[in-house]
Amino acid sequence: MSVITVLVADGVPGHQLTVPSMVFAAATHAFPRVRYEVRVAAPGRAVTTGEPPLSLVTPWGPEALDGADTVLVTGYTAYREPLPPGTARALRACADRGCRMAAIGTGVFALAAAGLLDGRRALTSWPHQREFARRFPRVRARSTGEPTVADGPFHTSAGVFGGLDLCVDLVERDHGTRVAAATARRILLPLHDKVVADREELDREAGDRLSVEETVRWLEAHFHRPLTLADIAGHARISVSGLNRRFRARTGLSPLQYLLEIRLHEAQLLLENTDVPVERIALRTGFGSPANLRHHFQRRTGTAPRTYRTAHRALTVSLTRDEES
Incomplete structure (x- = not known):
């Protein structure tokens, strides 16, 4: 069983909230040997962006980070503000114990603010590139030109479909291209160019x-x-x-x-x-x-x-x- 903790905050885009659960559930249902558990955790009150906005009530708080194999931070509207108290320390603790860390969209600001991306490559959407580079000059930031960027245990993605690209990529790294291809086919989104066999x-x-x-x-x-x-x-x-x-x-x-x-x-x-x-x-x-x-x-x-x-x-x-x- 691989535990994926999706860390969300106020102003999370609705599609970034739902896509991780869709992808990892599809992989689990398609292959008996694949087992993911997705835990959506919020450090406080969270409301999605878009219309209509949805208020989130999650069964998990920041404590869900403790048992995670992968921590995935979604985008959020307050990325210009300091991280909520204790969040940076919790993210660093996850990285220190070897947890795989990932971020979608402006979620990359949270990983960078925690000091986890210094000296590493990371992906950010082009509207945020200048601001990200100014705030985090030690991060080797890249603009949207590739769907995902991986540097060691840190994975980042950008763009409207960045969450899908990132989650399918994580499935492929865990279980091979055959499982990733079958997972992508089960989701009502454009098919990814994946080979069928491992x-x-x-x-x-x-x-x-x-x-x-x-x-x-x-x-x-x-x-x-x-x-x-x-x-x-x-x-x-x-x-x-x-x-x-x-x-x-x-x-x-x-x-x-x-x-x-x-x-x-x-x-x-x-x-x-x-x-x-x-x-x-x-x-x-x-x-x-x-x-x-x-x-x-x-x-x-x-x-x-x-x-x-x-x-x-x-x-x-x-x-x-x-x-x-």
């Missing part, structure tokens, strides 16, 4: 990986066709059993599972970024019929394609309008 597993199966590499690329180029397992084995010029074994070594999935992942990925991209009707998306992604697309999409995301498109666009508009912290 890198260490691929290295151990290098020979098998190379033998089906051409077929993997062929599937990625012809996913829209009505392919069968026999078609795929024929292209690879090996038996079906050999194909299954080598495909799992290369991708972590069976050939048909991998084909389904490609089709769902493409369908999600079309739903997120185009106005192409669902009927045409079903044809363009190899599902053949809207009913078949709806069946697989519902099983994967828990929602219908049209509902997904509406929810994704509403969420994107809401996040981009939220005051960046």
Whole structure:
């Protein structure tokens, strides 16, 4: 069990509050061997930014830092003010005992104010870059140009989707890219460019990986066709059993599972970024019929394609309008 303590303060952006729980819960539900416990802790009264503002009542106070494996500090509106009494000391105590420390948005000001980032690289959003550099000249500050920055046990992120980038990155560091990819797919946000199989597993199966590499690329180029397992084995010029074994070594999935992942990925991209009707998306992604697309999409995301498109666009508009912290 890995304990993630999310430390929030007054003026936390709503999406930064909810994303950590979404990501770590998705990872826990997708893989039995992955176990995260998320504790949201507030040193006092906290109200979210945005409309409508939400007043937070958390079961945890600063004492939740004591048992944390990872401390994640969200953004907050009072980042220009001194830290609440005892907060800097508590953060330093966590770092001293080897706790992984992370911050989203203006949460980086709290880590820097506690003296934890001196001499280290850290990421801050471009509207706050000058102020951050002026207040903390010993921190090697970077503006938004990459989603996350890691320097030893300290992880920082910026931007509207910075919390998602950071949390998925932490999952990948804990459990590999396969788990991170599956976690990202379970969340109604743009998919991250993650490889499906774990890198260490691929290295151990290098020979098998190379033998089906051409077929993997062929599937990625012809996913829209009505392919069968026999078609795929024929292209690879090996038996079906050999194909299954080598495909799992290369991708972590069976050939048909991998084909389904490609089709769902493409369908999600079309739903997120185009106005192409669902009927045409079903044809363009190899599902053949809207009913078949709806069946697989519902099983994967828990929602219908049209509902997904509406929810994704509403969420994107809401996040981009939220005051960046």
